[in-house]
Amino acid sequence: MNIPGATLIAIPGQSERLDWVRERLDHQGLAAMRVTAPPVGDATLLIGDAAGWDWLCAAPPASGPRCFVDVSGDWFGQIAARAAQAAALRCTYLELAGPWHPCGATLGFGLAVGSDDPAALDTCRPLLDALAPTAGLFAVVGRAGAASFSYGIAEAVRHLWLSQLAPWSTLSPEALDITHWVDRLRQHDTQLEPLLTAAQCWRRLSPPDEGPPPFADALADWLIACLPLASEMDRRLAVWLQQAADSSTQPA
Numbered sequence: 001m002n003i004p005g006a007t008l009i010a011i012p013g014q015s016e017r018l019d020w021v022r023e024r025l026d027h028q029g030l031a032a033m034r035v036t037a038p039p040v041g042d043a044t045l046l047i048g049d050a051a052g053w054d055w056l057c058a059a060p061p062a063s064g065p066r067c068f069v070d071v072s073g074d075w076f077g078q079i080a081a082r083a084a085q086a087a088a089l090r091c092t093y094l095e096l097a098g099p100w101h102p103c104g105a106t107l108g109f110g111l112a113v114g115s116d117d118p119a120a121l122d123t124c125r126p127l128l129d130a131l132a133p134t135a136g137l138f139a140v141v142g143r144a145g146a147a148s149f150s151y152g153i154a155e156a157v158r159h160l161w162l163s164q165l166a167p168w169s170t171l172s173p174e175a176l177d178i179t180h181w182v183d184r185l186r187q188h189d190t191q192l193e194p195l196l197t198a199a200q201c202w203r204r205l206s207p208p209d210e211g212p213p214p215f216a217d218a219l220a221d222w223l224i225a226c227l228p229l230a231s232e233m234d235r236r237l238a239v240w241l242q243q244a245a246d247s248s249t250q251p252a
Contacts, residue, residue: 010043012052083144108133
């Protein structure tokens with residue numbers, strides 16, 4: 001497998017996931033050079049983390065245009081800022097986000113992709129095919145930052161769901177009374193607020209445009225529309241349950 005326009009793939013940075021990326025590329029027959037200290041070298045395709053990006057910015061090679069694939073998983077605001085910097089370095093920019101794991105070296109990685117530059121997607125498509133479990137099995141979710149935003153929301157929802165399950169599993173059936181439901185409902189506001197804030201922040205970075213919104217924008221719009229409704233429903237249900245509990249304890 002060859003990547004058009006790339007004579008060498010370099011993987012600069014310090015994250016452990018970069019080792020898994022190199023192993024995956026080796027498994028797929030793509031030669032890649034691991035770079036653990038600056039400079040980043042003369043490769044035309046770079047796959048790196050935040051440290052790798054800093055090395056590139058500190059001493060950009062003069063050998064011409066290149067593409068940087070960011071696998072740092074950093075906050076989406078930082079990703080968007082790096083994409084804006086990339087033009088000054090004559091560098092196309094693309095971000096990947098997903099559940100990085102050592103088993104991805106053999107099985108592939110489930111990846112969300114974000115980029116402002118269609119040329120970066122075209123250049124990196126063979127690379128994305130190699131990293132994915134099978135060719136084409138990756139999701140382009142919007143502009144730079146969209147992958148980090150989308151995956152961050154997915155992880156937050158997963159954490160909230162698991163946190164709801166864990167306390168109940170330790171309670172006896174006798175303890176599962178109405179007060180536990182009321183307490184849980186009252187906690188939802190503080191648990192859902194960060195999701196709403198993240199969605200609003202993303203929409204400020206990615207304002208509405210003509211045409212159908214990409215996945216990350218549609219996800220943010222859904223959160224902005226639905227989370228306040230969900231919070232209001234929880235508040236009303238908590239009040240109703242508390243009233244029911246209070247009335248059941250009053251003497252006849």
